[in-house]
Amino acid sequence: MPGILIIAPNWIGDAVMTQPLLASIKALYPDSTIDVLASTWVAPIYRACSEVNEVIEAKFEHKQLQWALRKQLAKEITQKKYQACFVLPNSFKSALIPWLANIPLRIGYRGEMRFGLINVALDNPSKINRPPMVEHYLALSTLLNDEAKTESKSGYSEVITPRLNVLASARQSVTQKLQNAHIHDSIYVMCPGAEYGPSKRWPTEHFAALAQELIAANPNNHIILIGSQGDQNLANEISSLGKRNPNIHNWCGSTSLDEAIALIGMSKAVISNDSGLMHIAAALKVPQVAIFGSSDPAHTPPLSDKAKVIWLDLPCSPCHKRECPLGHLKCLKDILPQQVLATLNTLQQ
Secondary structure, X not given: OOEEEEEOOOOHHHHHHOHHHHHHHHHHOOOOEEEEEEEOOOHHHHHOOOOEEEEEEEOOOOOOOOHHXXXXXXXXXXXXXXXXXXXXXXXXXHHHHHHHOOOOEEEEEOOOOOEOOEOEEEOOOOOOOOOOHHHHHHHHHHHOOHHHHHHHOOOOOOOOOOOOOOOHHHHHHHHHHHHHOOOOOOEEEEEOOOOOOHHHOOOHHHHHHHHHHHHHHOOOOEEEEOOOHHHHHXXXXXXXXXXXXOOEEEOOOOOOHHHHHHHHHHOOEEEEEOOHHHHHHHHOOOOEEEEOOOOOOOOOOOOOOOXXXXXXXXXXXXXXXXXXXXXXXXXXXXXXXXXXXXXHHHHOO
């Protein structure tokens, strides 16, 4: 099976969770070439995967069919003569390109009226008893041959952990940015955002208090806030609440995802919400504290022995809502900075 195409998920965290699938495919077919078709948003994740030969970037937009773009991509992909394609999103539109490109094996989960577009399929698991996302994606590799199917019957014998690499060019770029900002000492990365909504975001006042505690403990500590352009206001609030301490740096929206991966890899520790950046830190095996609110750490935990999860497991959790339906957000507000600091200290002993 010389050529395999992966249709990537649309979220950073989900993209990280697919790396073990890539590793499994490469182990089954060491002579194969694995290419990934990904949105510009998640493409950096696949550039950080050693199994990937080429990342084909496309300007996909959420909830848009973009029929002309998909036809053009299918035309280009047809020339590459892939033997198999793993379609990782569940949507109808994500299955169009490999079907239009006449890729013989189109592998994925059944869903959204795509019978025929996907011709080698697994049933989607129940939403009630969903497996961890990494296992959800990895299960698709069992469709490739009988040997893999036999091995999967007993489940996965070891803990599956995604692994990413830092691009040398991104590390060089970040090193220059650190020098320009006169940051030469220990770096703590804080990730205050979460695309899903407020019910996954630890309060900015708690982030600010933790930042002040870390700087008070060691004046050489620097706190770098990273995230998307949309996280700038959160980071500004944290800087303001932190009394504009010069050791608190707002880099939200001013670093590419390639650079964010490099910075996380260079940091002493990461403090984050349940977000894509949390999964990146886990895949880089950086010490981290992951704070969960409305989501379920059993389903999307940071898969690293250097990660600690803080989740209060309140009776109303996990609600999986974008905003607290009860209006109090106790699942996050009641996780105090002192608790996070104490947890962080256990990681660094």
